[in-house]
Amino acid sequence: MHFILYTADQQESTRFYAFVLGKPPRLHVPGMTEFDLAGGAVLGLMPVAGIRRLLGDALPDPAQAAGVPRAELYLVVEDAAGCLARAVAGGGRELSAVQRRDWGPEVGYVLDQDGHVLAFARADGKPA
Structure with missing residues (x-):
């Protein structure tokens, strides 16, 4: 399964996600990371310009929704609090600290520079 996020600045988004995920990209070429x-x-x-080139007027311009949350990437991780702190240190904006949610697991939320929400959920679902 592939998830693609549209970004205003591919290089900056690559730096952010490499830092947050703790690994380099498997592919990094102009137009796709x-x-x-x-x-x-x-x-x-x-890059937003890339999807505009591919689909043209068939899709509303994603740049017009810059900063508006348009997607959530929900990551199940061993250390949700550590990942949340790493995302903030990398330039993300904390939306909500890691805490137990109504549906069970502990989850924290960060906003990336393009307005995408990152959720870090504890893999075991238990309190820290």
């Missing part, structure tokens, strides 16, 4: 995620999933980063 990819990171391996758990379970064989892949996170792609595509």
Whole structure:
């Protein structure tokens, strides 16, 4: 499964996600960056200009929604609080500290520079 986030600045988004995920991208070329995620999933980063070139007027311009949360990337991790802190240190904006949620697990939320929400959930679902 591939998830692609549209970014205003591919280089800055690549730096941020490499820092947050703690690994380099598996692919980094003009127009696309990819990171391996758990379970064989892949996170792609595509510049807004790239999707505009591909789809033209068939899609509203994503740049007009800059800063508006348009997606959530929910990552199940061993150390949710550590990942949240790392994302903030890398330039993300904390939205909500790691805490037990109504549906069970402990989850914290950060906003990346493009307005995408990152959720870090404890893998075991138990309190820290």
